[in-house]
Each structure stands twice: as structure tokens, then as C-alpha cells.
Amino acid sequence: MIRSAVHHFRRSYSGYLSPVVRSKTLTDVLSKHASREPISVITAYDYISGSWAQAANCDVILVGDSLAMCALGYESTTEISLEEFRFHVQSVCRSPGEAFIVVDIPFGSFESSIEKGVETAISLMRCSPKVGAxxxxxxxxxxxxxxxxxxxxxxxxxxxxxxxxxGHIGLTPQRVHSLGGYKVQGNRSAQQAAAIFETARELQKLGCFSLLVECVPHKVSQYITETLNIPTIGIGAGSGTSGQVLVQSDILGMLPGRIPKLAQKYTDLHTQSVDALKHYVSDVTMHKFPENDKNGFKIKEDVWREFLEIVE
Known part of the structure; x- marks a missing residue:
């Protein structure tokens, strides 16, 4: 009887409920790799950027710790805390869509011990049922x-x-000091390139479902991709990987200044946004906004007259 009533309630008010959207699963991502279709990955920082990535029909959304620098104004990805990062993960996960969601494990939340690392991983997976990896x-x-x-x-x-x-190999920003800065990895010696390859092979052996390869010469990343059985996602790693990832603020030109060589700016949202805001400020200053007929609300004349009688 109770189940029937609940079912009736849901049907009666179905027009007010958000549609249930099936999120992509790990199987979907691996199936795309098996069919040799490129995998598209976009980072997101909050509900709005998550909604944009979802609306673009990308395969995977990466909630990366790059949001520390691109959205929160930190100088490094190592500055963001686990608590602050989890807040943004939950925000992104509230965006509607079917993209598979992968979440970074931020610096300082896993290095002290294996037990701490497992505890952090579980807390991130529990941020939302939409966190897939x-x-x-x-x-x-x-x-x-x-x-x-x-x-x-x-x-x-x-x-x-x-x-x-x-697994994330090559240039790993959380270890930028030990790497000597934000530099290409595996291009100075055959031994360095071989070490990256061995890392990739070891991660596959350990059970990782995929690899993110950052700032590695394209010949090396392509060799890794062709040798391994799991998908590789490249950023600054050439076109021979199984897919590509870019930081959303670079794609959209959200911030002023030059973008990294590995990225591509498809629009200049910063300039467009500032111009739009300047237009608004000008309209307010010149008494062009708001317009009563367009942006305001009316009151019935009899109510207005009664109001005047009361206050006067």
C-alpha cells in the first residue's frame, strides 16, 4: 500500500522531478577504447563548469586539483586542502549529465601512510555516487x-x-619541486624515457584501468599507448594517445594571459565576460538599466491608491 502511494506520488509530480540520467560507467570508457574511438576528457571545478562539460557531451569529466590555480587563485595545486577539494567535487557531481567522473587525490591527503591514502580515497568516492574513479x-x-x-x-x-x-605519469605537478619545475619529462635521456614506460607498465600490472600521460614526447607516449592494453589520456603528449584532456579554463580562455603550449584556447571568455560586465556597469551609470516595463513589476492602480492613502 505504501509502495503504491509512493509510486503514485512520483507519477503525479513527475513534471517537477529532474530526469534520471544514466551516468557512463567504467565499462563504457573501456568499450570506447576497445573500439579505438578517441576519449574526450575535460576538467571541471564547480556546478557551472561541470554543467558546461556535461552539455558538451564529453566522455569523462576530471575534477582535477588544477582547480586550485585555475578557479581558486592558489599559486600551486599543493595548497588546496582535502576538505576544500571535496566541496568542489560534490559541486561538479551535482551537474546533470552522463559523463564518467574521475577525481584527483590532492597533495597532502595520502602521503603519510597507506592507511591514510585508503581513507582519503574512500572519502572521495563517497562524495557522490557519480564519482567513478x-x-x-x-x-x-x-x-x-x-x-x-x-x-x-x-x-x-x-x-x-x-x-x-x-595513474598519472610524466609531469606530475604535485612533485614539481623534485622534477625541477614544470618541464617535459622523458626527453633528456633514454633512461628517463624508459623509467616513464616502466611506470606505465607497472601501473597496468597493478590494476589501473587507465593512465594520464602529461608532458611526455609524443613518440614515447605513443609507444606506451601501443604497448599497453589500457587507455592513455594525453595532455602535452601528442596525438598518439587513446584520448585527450585539457583544463577547461584554458579551452575557454577564462583567465588573462598566455595559455600553456600543450593547451589550445577555443574562445576568449575572459575578454567577452569583462566586456559584458562593463556594458552592465555603463547601463547602470547611464540609467539605462533597469527598464521598468522590461525588468520591473507592476502594481494594480487600486492597490497603489490604497497604499498611498495608508502611508500619507
Whole structure:
């Protein structure tokens, strides 16, 4: 009886409910890779940028810690806290659409111990049912090394617990100081390029479903893509990867100044927005906005006369 009443309520008020949209799953992403279709990935920072990415029908939305610099004004991605980052993850996840959502694991939230890393991963996955996977920045793996990279151990732990992981190799911004700055990786020596390749192969072996390859020579990233069985998502890694990712603020030109070489600006939203806001300020100054007939609300004449009698 109760179930019937609930069902009737939902049907009666269906016009007021948001339509249920099926989100893409990991299987959808892997199927696209299997059919050799390029995978499109766009970053998002909040509900609005998430809604734009969803409306563009991209395959994957990455809630990257790049939002620290692109949306919050921090100087580095390492400054954003886990609590602040989770707030933005939840905001992006509220945007309607079917894109598969991958979330960064921010700096400082996983390095202290494997237990802490697993706890952080679980908290990020619990931000929303729409969070489908996590992205983990990983240092280059050197076969036979006495102490393998810690992040490789964490990747293995997360994969063993059924948490989908996208490994991030090449230029890893969270380790920018140890890398000597924001520089191309794997182009100075064959040993450096081989270390990136070995890292990629090790992450696949550990169970990562995909790799993000950043600022790696296109021949190296293409070799990695052709050798591995999992999809690679490139940024500054050439056209030979399984898909591409760009930061949304670079695509849209949200901020003034030059964009990185690895990106492409498809419009100049910063200039357009400032011009529009200047137009508004001018209209207010010149008494052109608002217009009573267009932007205002009326009152019935008898109500108005009664109001005057009361106040006067």
C-alpha cells in the first residue's frame, strides 16, 4: 500500500522531478577504447563548469586539483586542502549529465601512510555516487630499485579494494619541486624515457584501468599507448594517445594571459565576460538599466491608491 502511494506520488509530480540520467560507467570508457574511438576528457571545478562539460557531451569529466590555480587563485595545486577539494567535487557531481567522473587525490591527503591514502580515497568516492574513479600522481618506477615509489604501493592497495584508479605519469605537478619545475619529462635521456614506460607498465600490472600521460614526447607516449592494453589520456603528449584532456579554463580562455603550449584556447571568455560586465556597469551609470516595463513589476492602480492613502 505504501509502495503504491509512493509510486503514485512520483507519477503525479513527475513534471517537477529532474530526469534520471544514466551516468557512463567504467565499462563504457573501456568499450570506447576497445573500439579505438578517441576519449574526450575535460576538467571541471564547480556546478557551472561541470554543467558546461556535461552539455558538451564529453566522455569523462576530471575534477582535477588544477582547480586550485585555475578557479581558486592558489599559486600551486599543493595548497588546496582535502576538505576544500571535496566541496568542489560534490559541486561538479551535482551537474546533470552522463559523463564518467574521475577525481584527483590532492597533495597532502595520502602521503603519510597507506592507511591514510585508503581513507582519503574512500572519502572521495563517497562524495557522490557519480564519482567513478580516482586519479593518482605517480613517480617514475625504476626496476630493481630498493624502495619502489610509495604511490605505486598505494595504487596497488586501492585497486585491490575495487577502487578504480587512473595513474598519472610524466609531469606530475604535485612533485614539481623534485622534477625541477614544470618541464617535459622523458626527453633528456633514454633512461628517463624508459623509467616513464616502466611506470606505465607497472601501473597496468597493478590494476589501473587507465593512465594520464602529461608532458611526455609524443613518440614515447605513443609507444606506451601501443604497448599497453589500457587507455592513455594525453595532455602535452601528442596525438598518439587513446584520448585527450585539457583544463577547461584554458579551452575557454577564462583567465588573462598566455595559455600553456600543450593547451589550445577555443574562445576568449575572459575578454567577452569583462566586456559584458562593463556594458552592465555603463547601463547602470547611464540609467539605462533597469527598464521598468522590461525588468520591473507592476502594481494594480487600486492597490497603489490604497497604499498611498495608508502611508500619507
Amino acid at each position: 580516482l586519479k593518482l600522481e605517480v613517480g617514475s618506477h625504476k626496476p630493481g630499485a630498493y624502495n619502489p615509489d610509495y604511490s605505486l604501493k598505494l595504487a596497488a592497495e586501492l585497486c585491490s579494494r575495487g577502487i578504480p584508479v587512473m
